[in-house]
Amino acid sequence: MSSEPSRKLTIYDLAKLANTSPSTVSAVLNGTWQRRRISRKLAQHILDLAEREGYSTNMQARALRRDRSGILGMILPLYDNRYFSSIAQIFEAEARRRGIFTIVACTNRDPDQEREAARMMLAYRVEHLICTGATNPDAIADLCRAAGVASLNLDLPGTAAPSVISANREGARRLTDALLDRLEAQQIDATRVLFIGGRVEDHNTRERIEGFRQARESRGLATAPTDVVPCDYAAEKAQAALEAYVEREGRLPAAMFVNSTISLEGIVRWLRLGGHDMNEIIMGCFDWDPLAAAFHPRLIMMRQDVTTMIARLFEWIDTPPADPTQCLEVMPEIVGTPAPRC
Amino acid sequence: MSSEPSRKLTIYDLAKLANTSPSTVSAVLNGTWQRRRISRKLAQHILDLAEREGYSTNMQARALRRDRSGILGMILPLYDNRYFSSIAQIFEAEARRRGIFTIVACTNRDPDQEREAARMMLAYRVEHLICTGATNPDAIADLCRAAGVASLNLDLPGTAAPSVISANREGARRLTDALLDRLEAQQIDATRVLFIGGRVEDHNTRERIEGFRQARESRGLATAPTDVVPCDYAAEKAQAALEAYVEREGRLPAAMFVNSTISLEGIVRWLRLGGHDMNEIIMGCFDWDPLAAAFHPRLIMMRQDVTTMIARLFEWIDTPPADPTQCLEVMPEIVGTPAPRC
DNA sequence: GATGGGTGCGCAATCGGTTGTGCAACTATT
DNA sequence: AATAGTTGCACAACCGATTGCGCACCCATC
Numbered sequence: 001m002s003s004e005p006s007r008k009l010t011i012y013d014l015a016k017l018a019n020t021s022p023s024t025v026s027a028v029l030n031g032t033w034q035r036r037r038i039s040r041k042l043a044q045h046i047l048d049l050a051e052r053e054g055y056s057t058n059m060q061a062r063a064l065r066r067d068r069s070g071i072l073g074m075i076l077p078l079y080d081n082r083y084f085s086s087i088a089q090i091f092e093a094e095a096r097r098r099g100i101f102t103i104v105a106c107t108n109r110d111p112d113q114e115r116e117a118a119r120m121m122l123a124y125r126v127e128h129l130i131c132t133g134a135t136n137p138d139a140i141a142d143l144c145r146a147a148g149v150a151s152l153n154l155d156l157p158g159t160a161a162p163s164v165i166s167a168n169r170e171g172a173r174r175l176t177d178a179l180l181d182r183l184e185a186q187q188i189d190a191t192r193v194l195f196i197g198g199r200v201e202d203h204n205t206r207e208r209i210e211g212f213r214q215a216r217e218s219r220g221l222a223t224a225p226t227d228v229v230p231c232d233y234a235a236e237k238a239q240a241a242l243e244a245y246v247e248r249e250g251r252l253p254a255a256m257f258v259n260s261t262i263s264l265e266g267i268v269r270w271l272r273l274g275g276h277d278m279n280e281i282i283m284g285c286f287d288w289d290p291l292a293a294a295f296h297p298r299l300i301m302m303r304q305d306v307t308t309m310i311a312r313l314f315e316w317i318d319t320p321p322a323d324p325t326q327c328l329e330v331m332p333e334i335v336g337t338p339a340p341r342c
Numbered sequence: 343m344s345s346e347p348s349r350k351l352t353i354y355d356l357a358k359l360a361n362t363s364p365s366t367v368s369a370v371l372n373g374t375w376q377r378r379r380i381s382r383k384l385a386q387h388i389l390d391l392a393e394r395e396g397y398s399t400n401m402q403a404r405a406l407r408r409d410r411s412g413i414l415g416m417i418l419p420l421y422d423n424r425y426f427s428s429i430a431q432i433f434e435a436e437a438r439r440r441g442i443f444t445i446v447a448c449t450n451r452d453p454d455q456e457r458e459a460a461r462m463m464l465a466y467r468v469e470h471l472i473c474t475g476a477t478n479p480d481a482i483a484d485l486c487r488a489a490g491v492a493s494l495n496l497d498l499p500g501t502a503a504p505s506v507i508s509a510n511r512e513g514a515r516r517l518t519d520a521l522l523d524r525l526e527a528q529q530i531d532a533t534r535v536l537f538i539g540g541r542v543e544d545h546n547t548r549e550r551i552e553g554f555r556q557a558r559e560s561r562g563l564a565t566a567p568t569d570v571v572p573c574d575y576a577a578e579k580a581q582a583a584l585e586a587y588v589e590r591e592g593r594l595p596a597a598m599f600v601n602s603t604i605s606l607e608g609i610v611r612w613l614r615l616g617g618h619d620m621n622e623i624i625m626g627c628f629d630w631d632p633l634a635a636a637f638h639p640r641l642i643m644m645r646q647d648v649t650t651m652i653a654r655l656f657e658w659i660d661t662p663p664a665d666p667t668q669c670l671e672v673m674p675e676i677v678g679t680p681a682p683r684c
Numbered sequence: 685g686a687t688g689g690g691t692g693c694g695c696a697a698t699c700g701g702t703t704g705t706g707c708a709a710c711t712a713t714t
Numbered sequence: 715a716a717t718a719g720t721t722g723c724a725c726a727a728c729c730g731a732t733t734g735c736g737c738a739c740c741c742a743t744c
Contacts (some may be wrong), residue, residue, distance in 0.1 A: 598691075
C-alpha cells in the first residue's frame with residue numbers, strides 16, 4: 001500500500017514506526033510474544049503495522065540465526081511420468097500443509113547430477129533430504145551424514161538411510177498372476193510371456209523379475225533367460241528389444257509384463273507400426289498412466305501407492321526410525337482389470 | 343573424511359586451521375581472491391583444506407550479506423502432464439547450467455495457493471519469480487513489484503509483467519487446417535467439427551477458439567455456438583460434454599479439436615467405452631504426449647516449443663525487456679501428421 | 685518503608701558470511 | 715637514505731533476524 005519501498009522492510013524499520021525495539025517486533029512477528037510478556041495491545045499494533053506495510057520475514061536471516069532453514073529437499077529422476085510427478089506433487093502438498101518449504105531437483109538418473117544437486121541442497125541447509133529413485137542413494141546418504149543432515153530414500157532403497165519403496169516383488173507377482181489369469185481365461189498357452197524394460201542394476205527391476213518368476217513357478221511354468229529382457233527404461237530400447245524378441249521367436253509373445261510407462265511407450269509404438277491390434281496381446285504395466293488406461297482399457301496396470309508412501313516418509317521425518325537402515329514396503333494397487341471374460 | 347563434525351565447518355574454522363583470517367578464507371572460497379591480492383599459494387592451501395574438510399558455504403549467510411539469494415522461483419499449476427513437466431525440467435536444467443538454484447511450487451490452478459506460494463518465495467528472497475499458467479498472474483506481479491522482485495509470466499499472459507506464451511491463435515489455426523485437410527482428403531463433410539475443452543476465462547482457450555473459427559471461416563465454414571464447448575480441462579468434464587454433444591446431434595462429430603491432453607483423456611475414454619474405433623473420427627490435440635502418440639498414430643498434436651519459450655524467458659531474466667508488459671509468442675509445432683492419404 | 689513477586693520491554697551478542705579500508709613489509713626509484 | 719609504489723593480508727562493520735538476560739516499574743505484603 002505504501003509507496004514503492006526502495007529497500008525491503010525489516011524489523012528495525014517496524015520498530016521505529018512502532019516506537020519500540022527490534023527484539024519486541026521480532027517476538028511479535030514470530031509468535032513468541034506471549035512467552036516474552038509483550039502486551040497484547042502492543043503486539044496487535046505491531047501486527048497491524050506489519051500487515052499494512054507488507055512486511056515479509058527475511059528467511060535467510062531467520063535460518064542463519066536459528067540454524068534451521070525450514071526447507072525440505074527432494075531429488076527426483078524426472079517429472080515426466082505420472083509416478084514421479086505425483087510424488088513431487090503429493091510431497092509438496094503435504095509439506096505445505098505443515099508449513100514446510102520444499103525444493104525439488106531433477107537429476108536425470110545421473111549420479112553426478114545427483115551428487116551436485118545434493119551438495120547444493122546441503123549448502124542451502126535443507127533439514128532433510130529425500131532421495132527418490134537415485135542411482136546411487138548411498139553416496140548421497142554419505143554426503144548428508146557428513147553434513148549432519150538426515151536423509152531418506154524413496155522408490156529405490158539404500159543401505160545407508162531408511163527407505164520407503166513399493167512392494168515390488170509382491171506387486172510383480174500379482175501383476176503376473178493377473179496376466180496368467182487372463183491367458184487362462186482365454187485358454188491361451190502361457191509359455192510365451194515376456195518381461196520387458198528396466199535395468200538389472202536397479203533393485204526394483206530385480207525384485208519385479210523375481211516376483212514374475214515366482215508367480216510363474218507357482219503355476220508350474222519355467223522362466224527362460226530369454227523371457228526376461230531388462231533392456232533399460234527408454235522407449236527406443238524397449239521397442240528394439242521387442243523387435244529382437246519377435247524376430248527370434250517368429251511371433252509375438254502371448255502376454256507382456258512391461259516394467260514402466262516409458263517402456264510401454266516403445267512397445268505400443270512398435271505394435272502400432274507393425275499394424276497389430278492391442279488386443280492381440282495381453283499386457284500389464286508396472287506403473288500407472290490414465291491416458292494409457294483411456295486408450296487401452298484392457299491394459300492391466302500397477303498403480304504405486306504414492307499417497308501412502310509419502311505419508312510414511314513424513315512419519316519418519318517427524319520421528320526417525322529406530323533402525324536407520326530400515327526399508328518399508330508399500331503395496332501397490334492393481335487397476336484396470338475388469339473381471340476376466342472370454 | 344575427518345571424523346563426525348558436531349557442528350558444520352565455517353570460514354572461521356578454516357581460518358584457524360590455515361592460520362589466517364576469515365576474510366581471506368572467504369575471498370578464496372568465493373573466487374575474489376585475485377582481486378584481493380591473496381597469494382596463489384595461500385589460496386591453493388585454503389582450497390585444499392576446504393576440500394579435505396568437506397566445507398560447504400552457508401548459502402543463507404551468503405544471501406543475507408549479499409542481499410541476493412541466487413534463487414529463481416517458479417509457480418506451476420501441476421506437474422502431471424508433459425507440457426508442464428517439461429517446463430519444470432527445462433527451466434531447472436537451464437538454471438542449473440547457469441549455476442542458479444530453482445524452487446518450483448505447484449499451485450493446482452488455485453489463486454489462493456498461487457498467492458501463498460508467491461509470498462513464501464518472496465520471503466525466501468527469490469531474485470525472479472516465473473508465474474506459469476497462473477489463474478491470476480497480475481495479483482502475483484503486484485506482490486512481486488511491492489517486494490521489488492521482477493516477475494515474468496509463462497504460458498498465460500498478464501498485463502503487469504512481461505509474458506512468454508505459445509502462439510495460440512496461429513497454432514490453433516494450423517491445427518484446425520490440418521483437421522480440415524484430413525476431412526477433405528477423406529472427402530468427409532467438414533460441417534461437424536467440435537472444439538472441446540479449456541475455459542473461456544482463460545486467454546489461451548479464447549485465442550485457440552478464435553484460431554479455430556478463423557481457419558474454418560477462411561474455408562467458408564461457419565462456426566455455430568454449439569461447435570465450441572470450453573467445458574474446462576478435466577477429463578470428466580470433457581467426457582460429459584462430448585456425450586451431451588453426441589446425444590444432441592445424434593452422431594459423433596467428424597473431427598475434434600481437443601484443447602489439452604487432460605481433456606483428451608476423457609474424450610478417448612468415452613469413445614472407448616462406447617466401443618468406437620479411434621479412426622472413426624479425426625482428432626487433433628493442442629498439446630503433446632508421446633504415450634498418446636504411440637497409442638494413436640493418426641492423432642494430430644501441437645507440441646508447444648518449451649525449449650524456445652524457456653530460452654526467451656532467460657533472455658528476459660538476463661536483460662529485462664524495454665516494455666514491461668510485452669507479450670512474446672512462440673510458435674508451437676505440429677506433430678504426428680503423416681502425409682494425408684485416402 | 686523495606687521486601688518480594690510479577691509485568692513489560694530493551695540491550696547486546698550471535699548466526700556465517702562479505703567487503704571497504706588500513707597497514708605492515710618489501711621492492712624499486714631518485 | 716628518503717620516498718613511492720606494490721604485495722599480501724587482517725580488522726571490523728555490516729546483512730536481518732533470534733534470544734538470554736537484565737532492569738525499571740507497579741502492586742501487594744509484612
